[in-house]
Amino acid sequence: MIRFASRSLLALLLVLGACARSTSSREPLRWGGDAEGGAPFVEADPGDPTSLRGFDVEIATFIAQDLGREPRFVQVAWPSIEQSVTRGDFSIGMSGLEDRPALQARFAVSLPYYEFREVLAVRAADSARIHTLADLRGRRVGTLGATMAWEMLLAAKAEHGVEPVSYDDNVHPYSDLVNGRLDAVLLDHVIAERELRRTGGFVIQPTALARGHYVAVLAAGDSVLRDSVNATLLARMRDGSLERVFRSWGVWDAEQAAYQQRLLREAGVGRVLRASETPGVPVIATYLPALLRAALVTLLLSALAMTLAIVTGSALAAGRVYGARPIRVLLTVYVEVIRGTPVLLQLFVLYYGLSDVVRLPAFAAAVIGLGLNYAAYESEIYRAALQSIPPLQLEAARSLGLSEFQILRLVRGPQALRLALAPMTNDFVALLKDSSLVSVITVVELTKQTAIYATNAGSWAIPGALCAIVYLSMSLPLSHLARRLEQRWTVA
Amino acid sequence: MTRSDRGDIEITHASVSSSASAPIRVRALQAMRGGVLVLRGVDLDVAPGEVCAVMGVSGAGKTTVLRVVAALQPFDAGVVEVGGVTLSSGALPPESRLRALRRTVGVVFQSHALFEHLTALENVILAPMHALGQSRTDATATAMRLLDSLGVTARAQAYPRQLSGGEAQRVAIARALAPDPQFLLMDEPTSALDPARRAALGDSVRLLASQGRGLLIVTHDAEFARAYADRVVVLSHGSIAEQGAAAQVLSNPAHDATRELLA
Numbered sequence: 072m073i074r075f076a077s078r079s080l081l082a083l084l085l086v087l088g089a090c091a092r093s094t095s096s097r098e099p100l101r102w103g104g105d106a107e108g109g110a111p112f113v114e115a116d117p118g119d120p121t122s123l124r125g126f127d128v129e130i131a132t133f134i135a136q137d138l139g140r141e142p143r144f145v146q147v148a149w150p151s152i153e154q155s156v157t158r159g160d161f162s163i164g165m166s167g168l169e170d171r172p173a174l175q176a177r178f179a180v181s182l183p184y185y186e187f188r189e190v191l192a193v194r195a196a197d198s199a200r201i202h203t204l205a206d207l208r209g210r211r212v213g214t215l216g217a218t219m220a221w222e223m224l225l226a227a228k229a230e231h232g233v234e235p236v237s238y239d240d241n242v243h244p245y246s247d248l249v250n251g252r253l254d255a256v257l258l259d260h261v262i263a264e265r266e267l268r269r270t271g272g273f274v275i276q277p278t279a280l281a282r283g284h285y286v287a288v289l290a291a292g293d294s295v296l297r298d299s300v301n302a303t304l305l306a307r308m309r310d311g312s313l314e315r316v317f318r319s320w321g322v323w324d325a326e327q328a329a330y331q332q333r334l335l336r337e338a339g340v341g342r343v344l345r346a347s348e349t350p351g352v353p354v355i356a357t358y359l360p361a362l363l364r365a366a367l368v369t370l371l372l373s374a375l376a377m378t379l380a381i382v383t384g385s386a387l388a389a390g391r392v393y394g395a396r397p398i399r400v401l402l403t404v405y406v407e408v409i410r411g412t413p414v415l416l417q418l419f420v421l422y423y424g425l426s427d428v429v430r431l432p433a434f435a436a437a438v439i440g441l442g443l444n445y446a447a448y449e450s451e452i453y454r455a456a457l458q459s460i461p462p463l464q465l466e467a468a469r470s471l472g473l474s475e476f477q478i479l480r481l482v483r484g485p486q487a488l489r490l491a492l493a494p495m496t497n498d499f500v501a502l503l504k505d506s507s508l509v510s511v512i513t514v515v516e517l518t519k520q521t522a523i524y525a526t527n528a529g530s531w532a533i534p535g536a537l538c539a540i541v542y543l544s545m546s547l548p549l550s551h552l553a554r555r556l557e558q559r560w561t562v563a
Numbered sequence: 564m565t566r567s568d569r570g571d572i573e574i575t576h577a578s579v580s581s582s583a584s585a586p587i588r589v590r591a592l593q594a595m596r597g598g599v600l601v602l603r604g605v606d607l608d609v610a611p612g613e614v615c616a617v618m619g620v621s622g623a624g625k626t627t628v629l630r631v632v633a634a635l636q637p638f639d640a641g642v643v644e645v646g647g648v649t650l651s652s653g654a655l656p657p658e659s660r661l662r663a664l665r666r667t668v669g670v671v672f673q674s675h676a677l678f679e680h681l682t683a684l685e686n687v688i689l690a691p692m693h694a695l696g697q698s699r700t701d702a703t704a705t706a707m708r709l710l711d712s713l714g715v716t717a718r719a720q721a722y723p724r725q726l727s728g729g730e731a732q733r734v735a736i737a738r739a740l741a742p743d744p745q746f747l748l749m750d751e752p753t754s755a756l757d758p759a760r761r762a763a764l765g766d767s768v769r770l771l772a773s774q775g776r777g778l779l780i781v782t783h784d785a786e787f788a789r790a791y792a793d794r795v796v797v798l799s800h801g802s803i804a805e806q807g808a809a810a811q812v813l814s815n816p817a818h819d820a821t822r823e824l825l826a
Contacts, residue, residue: 463676464676464678466672467670467672467676469635469658470635470668470739471669471690471694471738472665472690472695473693474659474694475658477694481689481693482680482689486678489680560680
């Protein structure tokens with residue numbers, strides 16, 4: 072009887088278990104990547120932009136097939152893929168993610184399924200004399216921020232005096248190389264070869280400066296799913312389907328074949344290759360000087376942009392208050408266009424869109440872009456302040472024989488400034504924070520540096536807190552100064 | 564410059580440096596406000612050395628006369644001549660064509676209109692420095708003499724909102740006198756003054772006239788006008804109801820508007 076009951080219970084548990092398995096197998100497999108990263112990893116299919124293609128897309132499909140699930144893609148910005156895995160936005164992150172020790176410490180990481188080489192791209196005229204980072208002393212070298220290549224450039228800055236330039240995407244470094252803003256680009260050979268095919272105009276040096284590996288990233292507790300991913304990767308390597316995928320994307324060569332052979336051999340004896348070139352987990356002390364330098368960039372950039380905004384904004388406001396009708400209309404159009412379009416778009420147009428006409432250095436473009444954007448907002452504050460000065464004050468000044476310009480400079484302007492001070496301070500604090508947008512045009516300021524730190528550390532907790540402290544230590548004294556000035560002027 | 568033992572104001576400083584011959588002349592002045600005719604053909608003269616009080620109840624149009632003479636507002640018909648500048652009806656001429664007029668006429672506003680962001684002294688030296696090109700040292704010396712003669716030297720570094728009504732008015736007078744104008748226009752100067760200060764102001768007015776300055780004072784204060792004005796012009800509904808020697812008009816009023824003022 073007892074034996075019967077035990078058998079019945081076991082049968083029930085097996086049925087329930089099967090049901091549970093069949094239920095989970097019907098759930099789609101959510102995986103995340105950045106389609107903006109483009110081919111050959113993940114990109115929108117040019118023939119059908121609603122569907123995706125790329126070798127990571129095909130690998131994700133293999134994994135889902137082997138699990139009996141439907142793959143479902145989740146779009147996420149490349150630097151945030153790992154954080155999204157931690158948040159549980161999707162189970163697997165894959166989009167040319169580089170293996171590094173920090174990942175191993177915080178995530179369940181797949182087998183390194185592809186070995187890439189860090190290669191230098193240079194203009195054809197420089198190909199005979201630039202072969203390594205040591206040949207680039209005092210030269211500008213671009214790469215994607217928060218990558219192994221970026222770390223290599225930082226090391227080369229200390230060792231060889233190279234000037235690293237950080238980008239948020241992997242397309243613009245090559246266009247800037249071609250148009251002379253950069254002297255070289257250090258990136259994965261996969262990306263370099265894609266850009267060479269797409270646009271050309273440069274040469275890829277054959278020597279690999281380092282090697283790294285692409286991996287899939289899963290949450291630390293997802294080791295069971297990670298093992299399934301690894302099983303799929305090994306099986307697809309053995310049956311040659313992974314080779315076919317890489318061949319179809321033009322990223323298969325003899326070195327890759329040798330790498331896979333080595334990987335399969337070592338996986339057979341329980342060892343897995345890991346990147347050895349990547350640096351160790353960064354500690355606060357390592358990144359603090361870089362954060363402080365970036366804070367100085369933020370402060371200098373904001374101060375210069377605000378100065379430009381105040382000067383231009385004052386001229387705009389004066390033109391709108393005193394100018395003839397055509398001037399007023401023209402300035403109103405400027406203000407409305409600038410206020411009605413995103414500052415990010417304006418920065419892109421200024422830096423990349425106008426590069427055929429005027430090739431501004433990144434920092435200058437950032438100052439001008441932010442300054443002219445904020446000028447539109449400042450001008451509205453000043454205009455309102457100018458118009459709120461009582462007419463009798465202006466009549467009194469006129470009756471004394473002052474010219475209109477003298478009245479503006481000596482009477483109306485100073486009184487308006489007192490009214491505008493509070494909103495101006497507000498704007499400057501906002502500008503300090505908005506200055507983080509200029510990382511899209513390669514300026515490494517405080518937020519960008521923090522993102523690099525956070526990506527390498529695998530966490531936003533400490534870098535985020537440090538970053539907040541630095542921002543607050545810049546903005547709080549400013550607010551304090553503004554309050555003191557207001558108090559002083561209230562007496563006046 | 565001295566102060567009497569009553570604390571009254573005495574201005575013993577400047578005599579008028581510009582030619583004291585040309586009077587203010589207003590002929591057939593008409594002005595509209597909000598579609599309503601507020602001045603209906605006013606003729607008025609103020610000679611150098613003369614104190615002329617323009618009187619009338621509220622809304623009679625007396626402040627409009629002052630503002631037109633000071634070229635602070637346009638008018639609709641008539642002619643105004645001030646300091647060699649002839650103003651015609653229509654829009655005000657550009658400031659560049661009003662320099663002689665500005666140099667000739669100083670204005671003391673009813674609410675004083677001191678510049679709030681400047682100290683009393685800075686208010687007074689502003690025009691001499693920037694409109695007349697005097698050095699800060701010279702402008703400050705003149706300003707301090709004026710403030711002293713008006714009894715407000717101690718308040719030279721105070722900001723307008725720190726001044727009492729009487730102090731603010733005296734600083735406003737100093738500011739108007741600093742460029743040394745031939746005529747001084749004053750709008751309701753006694754409205755914020757206690758009797759002692761009113762008397763002191765009257766003495767100052769007489770002193771300024773004795774120095775050759777012409778004064779056009781808009782007021783509804785009949786007692787002040789009787790004591791200190793040479794001539795009174797009474798306005799009623801935008802027209803001159805009565806005018807003549809102050810003592811004569813205010814002692815024997817011939818028009819209801821004047822009697823209403825004295826009531």
